[in-house]
Structure formats: structure tokens, C-alpha cells
Amino acid sequence: MTARGIAILGSTGSIGTTALRVVERQPERFRVAALTAHANGALLREQVQQFRPGFVGLVEPGADADPQWCTGPDCLTQAALREDVDVVVNAVVGSVGLDATLAALECGKRVALANKESLVMGGHLVTAAARRGGGEIVPVDSEHSAVLQCIAGRPGAEVRRIILTASGGPFREWSREQLRHATLADALRHPTWSMGKKITVDSATLANKALEVIEAHFLFGLPYDRIDVVVHPQSIVHSFVEFVDGSVLAQLGVPSMELPVLYALTHPDRIADGGIPPFDPVRASPLAFETVRMDDFPALRLGVEAGRAGGAHPAIFNAANEQAVAIFLAGRIGFTEIADAIEGALNSLAGMPSDTREALHAADAAARRAVRDRFGC
Secondary structure (H helix, E strand, O other): OOOEEEEEEOOOOHHHHHHHHHHHOOOOOEEEEEEEEOOOHHHHHHHHHHHOOOEEEEOOOOOOOOOOOEEOOHHHHHHHHOOOOOEEEEOOOOHHHHHHHHHHHHOOOEEEEOOHHHHHHHHHHHHHHHHHHOOEEEEOOHHHHHHHHHHOOOOHHHEEEEEEEEOOOOOOOOOHHHHOOOOHHHHOOOOOOOOOHHHHHHHHHOHHHHHHHHHHHHHHOOOHHHEEEEEOOOOOEEEEEEEOOOOEEEEEOOOOOHHHHHHHHHOOOOOOOOOOOOOOHHHHOOOOOEOOOOOOOHHHHHHHHHHHHOOOHHHHHHHHHHHHHHHHHOOOOOOOHHHHHHHHHHHHOOOOOOOOHHHHHHHHHHHHHHHHHHOOO
């Protein structure tokens, strides 16, 4: 068996480090061919020493960068295009991941996609690139991985709807009045998952679930009225698929990202892996499901509406959210102002073109400016 070359974009983040643990346990199947990180040069250096990739990139180099490394945003695309790379794990956060996704798919590579922004910003461009180049998108998000496993090759005509689960985040039981006084520390206290700060805040606002709904639309070719969301605090059921005959399949598992990462690398096959703990249904019980409080978490509604509107709206939603979360993380705005900023950007920038990669980047930049101007940043 020849080991497949893996490029991990965003190797120092939560998904990137998870992917490295998975790859490390399967040396006969996978080898690390390329690693890139955003800014954590110290951790990247440790990873390089351990895995000895042929290519190393750092998007924002600092004093801890090695002069032999590739630097700047283009290093993501360079890593994805290498001939010794068979699978690109795109685990970067933000719109910077779009170009590498497009490049890899155009070259016929498998993209294990954890970068939500690629599909949210440019789903039509991404799917077209996959068709032209023969590339393959396999989702890494636990929810979309669950849907993929439940569908198991069945035609889309047999699927009535999919139901994505949401943990509800740290504010699941908070009132609207309490949310107005939520602090950054409160928002980062996720009850089930350990993630980066930006994604953790997105989980708290439910913007993350809006991004996943848009992703599901492009991944599985379903209209938005056949994609639902339900709150599931235990994070054991990762998604449901309801078929036209009324049967419902669900994918269950402990809340560990190692399973969807492994499946993205091996799909459609399954392999033994000692890193995933066995499932104990008794210990996992009871399982509860709740209606999403859309009025109290408007970011979800705004994102789904942006997806329905199409065009540049999803890119504007994504960029406005990214910028607003960055300002929230800096302590300059309140928690509920994130959704207010998103709505303002969507209202002011409606109608921007979206037919090219350049147009999407322009919409992204305009949304960020609108949010910064709103808060005087």
C-alpha cells in the first residue's frame, strides 16, 4: 500500500492538530506532505520536526518563522497544488481558504473540507471547479459528515430532508435580556466542543449553524426548505436524514472530531482506528431535542435568508460575521451587536455581483469595511 500525501492547511488549529493525530496513527496509509499555519510559527516548527513535510507555509510570518518556509496567503494554494499531495485538508478559518479549495479541485484532488467559508462564499464556483477538474469535496464538519454517511450513495431524489443538530452553545437556556449582557468569557464557555475562539463564538450566536445550512445546500444539492436545524445539547446525534418513504437515519458518536476527519480521508471506506472511543448508548442517554429559538439567535435566520437570496449575500453574511466576531473578541462590542452588524451589512450591500472569484472577494472586503465603519474601527 502506498501512503497518500496529505496537505494540512491550518495545521496548528483545532482541526489541523486533530488531523495530525489521525494521520500519525495510520503511517502506512497517510504521510504528511505539506503543512501550513496562520501565525503560530512555534507550534508549526514542532510539527515540522515531527512529520518532516516537503513543504511548509506560514500565512502571517513573525519572529518565529523559518526563512526557508513559504510565507503569505499564497502558500495555502502552493501547498494544495503540490504533486506529492493527494488530499488537501482545508482547516483554515475564514475566506482566505477559498482560493486553495478552488485550486485543489481544479487539479482533481480530494478536499477534506473544514473551511466553511469556501462553500458559503463561493459554493457555485467551488462546485463548478470540482466538475471541471474532477476534484472531490468530502466534508469534515461532523454534521455534514453524518449526512454523507447516512445518505451512503443514495440518489438525492430519495432524500426528503436533512436535519442538522446544534448543541445550542453556552447560551441555550439564556433569556434575550441575559444575552444582552453576555461577556466574551461567557461566549467562549462551550459545553461540549473544544474549538478555536472564532468558531466558539459562532456556535454561541448560532451563526455557525447558518454557515452549515448553506454548506449543506451545496454539498447535497437540497433546497433550503428541505434543510432543518434542531437543538441537541448532548452532541451525540450529529445529523438526521429523512427519506421519501418516511425512514429516518441518524449518525451517532461521541463528540470527537477525529471520527469525521478520519472518514474524510478514507471515504467511502472505513478503517480501524484506536483513537475513537467505543460508543456507550447507556452512558450517552438521555438524548434530548429542542426547537431553535430563532428570534433570540437572529444570526441563524440572517444566514439562512442570505443563503436563500444567493448571489453575494452569503459572502457578505460570512465576512460581516467574521469582522464583527473579531471586534467582539477584541472587547469593543457586545454579544448581541454581532447579529446587528451582520444585518446592517446585508441591508446596505444587497445586489453586489458574485459571478467571479474577484467579485466575491470584493463583496467580502465591502462587508468587512461596513462593519468596521459601523463601530468606528
